[in-house]
Amino acid sequence: MSRDFNFSPGPSMLPESVLRQAQATMLEFDGCGASILEISHRGADFLAVARQAEADLRRLLSIPDDYAVIFTAGGATTVQALLPLNFAAPGQAADYVVSGHWGKTALKQAAPCVDARIAASSEAGGFHDLPGRAQWRLSADAAYVHVTANETIHGVEWRDIPESGNAPLIADFSSSIASEPLDVTKFGAIYAGAQKNLGPVGITVLIVRRDLLQRDGQPRAPILDYRAQAASESMLNTPPSWNWYVLGLTVKWMLDEGGVEEFARRNARKAALLYAAIDGSGGYYRNEVVASARSRMNVPFFLHDPALDTVFLAEARQAGLLALKGHRVLGGMRASLYNAMPEAGVQALVDFMQEFQTRHG
Numbered sequence: 590m591s592r593d594f595n596f597s598p599g600p601s602m603l604p605e606s607v608l609r610q611a612q613a614t615m616l617e618f619d620g621c622g623a624s625i626l627e628i629s630h631r632g633a634d635f636l637a638v639a640r641q642a643e644a645d646l647r648r649l650l651s652i653p654d655d656y657a658v659i660f661t662a663g664g665a666t667t668v669q670a671l672l673p674l675n676f677a678a679p680g681q682a683a684d685y686v687v688s689g690h691w692g693k694t695a696l697k698q699a700a701p702c703v704d705a706r707i708a709a710s711s712e713a714g715g716f717h718d719l720p721g722r723a724q725w726r727l728s729a730d731a732a733y734v735h736v737t738a739n740e741t742i743h744g745v746e747w748r749d750i751p752e753s754g755n756a757p758l759i760a761d762f763s764s765s766i767a768s769e770p771l772d773v774t775k776f777g778a779i780y781a782g783a784q785k786n787l788g789p790v791g792i793t794v795l796i797v798r799r800d801l802l803q804r805d806g807q808p809r810a811p812i813l814d815y816r817a818q819a820a821s822e823s824m825l826n827t828p829p830s831w832n833w834y835v836l837g838l839t840v841k842w843m844l845d846e847g848g849v850e851e852f853a854r855r856n857a858r859k860a861a862l863l864y865a866a867i868d869g870s871g872g873y874y875r876n877e878v879v880a881s882a883r884s885r886m887n888v889p890f891f892l893h894d895p896a897l898d899t900v901f902l903a904e905a906r907q908a909g910l911l912a913l914k915g916h917r918v919l920g921g922m923r924a925s926l927y928n929a930m931p932e933a934g935v936q937a938l939v940d941f942m943q944e945f946q947t948r949h950g
């Protein structure tokens with residue numbers, strides 16, 4: 590068996606110890622005579638797993654009691670579609686701060702059910718920078734203000750998300766949750782697909798201030814109702830139990846490694862190493878994002894000659910460096926440096942890039 594360094598944007602690299610634990614319990618889970626894939630989500634064995642995962646996530650992210658934690662299937666995109674149904678009255682405005690592809694997606698998903706307004710956008714500048722607070726045009730009557738904490742494709746990240754005024758701030762943290770300490774109380778809601786920093790694809794986390802759950806929202810089926818989901822411990826229907834279990838293992842791993850403070854240090858070192866290699870390459874490689882807005886999680890970069898892209902990817906693959914192809918929206922390369930990516934992986938990438946430049950420069 591060989592496990593390479595996987596720079597995929599998601600589903601992405603998981604800690605090997607998590608995969609080994611999942612493997613060990615795949616056939617028989619914790620003395621219950623069956624795999625965790627085979628037991629009822631309402632039985633005591635799975636309920637203990639689900640509750641422990643929530644308790645550990647609360648510890649990891651310092652989530653206060655006045656926030657509910659909801660686990661659902663459907664990905665972050667489904668959350669984007671459900672935000673207006675749950676938190677906006679029919680016809681009400683909602684403000685969207687658009688800093689990249691996923692901010693646009695959030696707006697598009699919400700638009701059928703809310704008066705979705707672009708409060709600010711950095712699209713005119715190619716999403717190379719963030720739209721600063723001074724540019725935000727907030728509506729007086731907005732149900733909420735939506736931001737994308739980290740843009741996975743464009744590689745721009747808010748490090749200190751500005752206050753939103755009266756309307757609660759709702760943030761998509763899909764690609765940066767648990768990468769550094771986070772003040773949950775600044776937000777009305779935070780959501781994230783798990784498949785980057787929290788574990789496997791197939792489960793999504795919504796952390797929501799309980800008073801927002803009291804909003805009437807709009808007519809919706811019970812299964813789309815976050816108030817009902819919170820009241821039923823996310824078990825209105827059969828939850829993605831395996832994914833929930835592996836998320837729990839991943840969260841536990843992060844706690845054992847030293848928690849978000851430790852990951853903040855590691856992530857800062859990893860990002861600094863890669864950006865220094867790009868900036869120090871004399872233009873052979875380039876990243877186009879303004880330094881203050883550069884993402885620590887997703888680093889898009891371009892070779893000076895796009896004709897070399899295919900060779901770069903093939904040789905990287907040979908060197909044990911996976912999934913460096915950039916998103917089709919941007920082209921070029923992208924290295925995703927989530928929590929499970931060890932510093933040795935980034936060092937291997939940087940060594941490869943320098944050696945590639947020497948051979949093909």
Ligand SMILES: Cc1ncc(COP(=O)(O)O)c(C=O)c1O
Binds near residue numbers: 599663739
């Ligand atoms: C920031 C961000 N938001 C939303 C999504 C969509 O997530 P999902 O595929 O879980 O719906 C992604 C996917 O990569 C993302 O990176």
